[in-house]
Each structure stands twice: as C-alpha cells, then as structure tokens.
Amino acid sequence: MSAQREPVGVIGVGWVGLVTAVCFAELGHEVVARDILADKVDSLARGETTIHEPGLEEMLRRNAERITFTTEMPELLERARLLFVCVDTPPTYSGDADLSRVRAVVDELPADSEHVLIMKSTVPAGTGHSIRRDRPGLPYVSCPEFLKEGTAVADFMDPDRVVIGADGGDEAAADAVAALYEPLPGETLRTDVASAEMIKLASNAFLATKISFINEIANVCEEVGADVGEVAAGMGLDERIGSSFLRAGIGYGGSCFPKDVKALKMLAGNTGYHFQLLNAVIEVNELQKRRVVGKLEQHLGSLLGKRIALLGLAFKPDTDDMREASSLVLAARLQGEGAEVVAYDPVASERAGELLDSVEMAGSALEALDGADAAVLVTEWREFAELDWSEAATRMGRALLVDGRNFLDPARLAEAGFEYEGIGKAPRGAPASASKS
Numbered sequence: 001m002s003a004q005r006e007p008v009g010v011i012g013v014g015w016v017g018l019v020t021a022v023c024f025a026e027l028g029h030e031v032v033a034r035d036i037l038a039d040k041v042d043s044l045a046r047g048e049t050t051i052h053e054p055g056l057e058e059m060l061r062r063n064a065e066r067i068t069f070t071t072e073m074p075e076l077l078e079r080a081r082l083l084f085v086c087v088d089t090p091p092t093y094s095g096d097a098d099l100s101r102v103r104a105v106v107d108e109l110p111a112d113s114e115h116v117l118i119m120k121s122t123v124p125a126g127t128g129h130s131i132r133r134d135r136p137g138l139p140y141v142s143c144p145e146f147l148k149e150g151t152a153v154a155d156f157m158d159p160d161r162v163v164i165g166a167d168g169g170d171e172a173a174a175d176a177v178a179a180l181y182e183p184l185p186g187e188t189l190r191t192d193v194a195s196a197e198m199i200k201l202a203s204n205a206f207l208a209t210k211i212s213f214i215n216e217i218a219n220v221c222e223e224v225g226a227d228v229g230e231v232a233a234g235m236g237l238d239e240r241i242g243s244s245f246l247r248a249g250i251g252y253g254g255s256c257f258p259k260d261v262k263a264l265k266m267l268a269g270n271t272g273y274h275f276q277l278l279n280a281v282i283e284v285n286e287l288q289k290r291r292v293v294g295k296l297e298q299h300l301g302s303l304l305g306k307r308i309a310l311l312g313l314a315f316k317p318d319t320d321d322m323r324e325a326s327s328l329v330l331a332a333r334l335q336g337e338g339a340e341v342v343a344y345d346p347v348a349s350e351r352a353g354e355l356l357d358s359v360e361m362a363g364s365a366l367e368a369l370d371g372a373d374a375a376v377l378v379t380e381w382r383e384f385a386e387l388d389w390s391e392a393a394t395r396m397g398r399a400l401l402v403d404g405r406n407f408l409d410p411a412r413l414a415e416a417g418f419e420y421e422g423i424g425k426a427p428r429g430a431p432a433s434a435s436k437s
Ligand code: UGA
Pocket: 122, 145, 146, 147, 148, 149, 150, 204, 207, 211, 244, 245, 246, 247, 248, 249, 250, 251, 252, 253, 254, 255, 256, 257, 260, 315, 316
C-alpha cells in the first residue's frame, strides 16, 4: 500500500471530523470515522450530513463507498493506523479547555497500540507533552485545523498551510501525516508539538484581535466622522497589515474564536502570565454586540413595546451554527429593554429556535420586516443583498435599518426609503418625520 493511500481513521465526527473524513475520502483514501452518537452515525451512513456546510453532502455521497461511519472503536482501530482526533474541547467553567473527550480517546487505545495519534482538536499548548508522558510508546503528532465554517471543504482542499508538529522519535509518524497532505497545495510547516499547538491558538487569537481592533477603530470613526470601510481599505493596502479580517461589525462569534481566545488567556494565566491584550479583545467583543441597542435607542427612544426584526441569526453566513452567535446576546438585550423580537435566518432558524426564548421566527425576511419599527442585519447572508428593499420599506412600521455587518449599500437603502446606520460610518437617509406605527 502506498503511503498516500493509507486508510485514515477519524475520531469524533463534528464539523472538523466530518470535513476531514469526507475530504480524505475525496483524495482517494479509505476512511473509518467513529462517533459515540449512534443517531449521527446512522444519518451519515445514509449520506445525510448533520451540519450545513456548502459542498459537503455532495462530496460525502460521491465518496460514500470509501467511508465507514461507526460507533465501534475496535472496528476503527483494526482498520486504521493513523487516527485523527477531532473531538470537541469546549470551555469549562474556569475558561480552560475541557480535555475529557480527548482523554477518553487516549484511554480507549490498547496499551500495545501501534496507532499514531494525530491531534486535530484544539488543545492547550502542553497537551501533547502530557499525553506523551502518560503514553510514552504512542506516536503523537499535532496537526491543528484552520478550516473556516462555510468554506471548510474549500479550505481543506486548498489550505494556506498545513502544520505538523512532532517531537523527537515521532518523525516517521509525522512523515506519514505529511504524506496524507502531500497532494494538496499550500505550504507544510514541520515543528515540535508545543509550537504547533501554539500556532493554532495564536492564529485564532490574532484574528480575533484584528476584529476587535477594527471594531474599536469603527467606534472612533463614528466620533470623528470617518468611514471605517475606507480606513480598513487604506490600512489593508499595507502588506504588513493585510486587508482580511478588518471588517467591522457587531463582533466575532462561533465555536472557535470566543473559546480559543479565552483558553489562551487562561493557559497563560495558569502559568502565571497575565495576557492583558486578550482581556481587551474579549471585552471589546462583548460590548460591540450591545452597541446596536444604543443605536436603535437614538432613533426610537425607549425600545419598550417596539418590534425589532433581526435579519440573520447564525454566527456568520453559510452555516447554521449558532454557537456564541452575536444574535443571542442581541436578542436577549433587546428583550431586556422591553422590545418584541422577530427574526429570520435562511438556515439557522430551527437551531436558533431552540436557543432563543420568546423570539418569533418568521418564514422570510419580508415577513420578519412586516410592521417592524426597525431591523438589524446580524448575519450577512447573500439573500439580504438581493432583497427588494423598497418593498421592505413599505412593509415596515418605520424603515430603519442598523446594518451590523456593513453589508448593504447605504445609498441603495437610502434610495429605497430607509434610514440606514452602519458600524463606524455616517448614517444615511432622512429620518422619517413620523413613525407609521
Ligand atoms: C475560525 C478561523 O478563521 C479558522 O481559521 C479556524 O480554523 C476556526 O476558527 C477554528 O478554530 O476551528 P470560523 O469560526 O469558522 O473560523 O469563522 P471565521 O470566518 O473566522 O469568523 C469568525 C467570526 O468573526 C464570525 O462571527 C465573523 O462574523 C467574525 N468576523 C470575521 C468579523 O467580525 N470581521 C471580520 O473581518 C472577519
């Protein structure tokens, strides 16, 4: 068997695990993927993905004969030597990453195991060392993932970089992992385990810092009459800064940034180091989600009894993931001010409905806007750019829109009859002389 065609084992078939399993199958590998949830395994075996990720379900079906989904660890261990650990590492009450699922996987490996443990789960730096200490004979490779939800398949197939960390004695294991990624473009960086673990945490923390930074710049832009879009464009032309992740808005969310920034802060704290910058990054992000409420109050006065429509609920477009979505905080804050909240999301409504108390779910954007005193664009779904905003204006009690992602064209919205407020830019459109409601 050639190294490139070695079977691949995947443990934990969440977002990362499923994308990893399906993409390795697409590259021609036999894949055995194990999850403890029987329902999930059953639906995946039927070719139905449990998450909304563009391109994934088609790829799964195309490669179905190469992938086995199972709940049985012995089956996985018998068929695959290379084991990608993709279980989740949620935050504990202390803010540290919960490694119990990772530990459970290690405990399931027999003492004389000849497998290679490849850590894709995001773990604190030092985890690899501690696992190697506990299981000295077990080859251990850190291979952090950098996939973005919504473009995960494309990111896997065309990575910016692949990071492979291994310590002395595990070079052959690291070579085997490198061989799996060999057909893909992008640079492969070989490091020690602790550095690979830090690359992952530092990358997410840096991106989150960029977002909080541009959000603070946006807030200052509002004070001095500048436009944060222009400012970000000008900054981004400097190669040292780069233009990505400078989109101001109502803060970052998702299953990764909030958790990983906190985990890095706690990791540093546990060693006695006070990571001051990350405290600010976290606090700015918390406050940013709430700024929209102030903007609405400037226009509407008290929000008591006002009907506010949220357009988009997922933490970003092209996903139904609601984890740490800004919409959750926003909806609760609006309700706290006495507003009536109605919401629409093209794919996340069902998941959101389980999390949002007393929020009315609409079947379309126009339905959500019907009779609303104001709308907030929370998630930049493409369909909102294509909405008939003139029609929307006539349906609303007051055509007021706060664009929490600076996604829509202010001039077009003003033309459609809207009072438009973005983040970090001058408001557009004439205030309505009187509310229709
Ligand atoms: C993030 C990283 O981008 C991935 O590289 C990493 O692999 C992943 O976390 C992970 O650790 O698993 P993801 O959470 O899918 O990926 O989402 P991003 O596209 O990075 O967006 C995160 C949040 O930041 C979203 O709420 C988005 O709306 C917000 N964001 C992003 C901004 O507010 N402004 C920006 O300029 C960019």
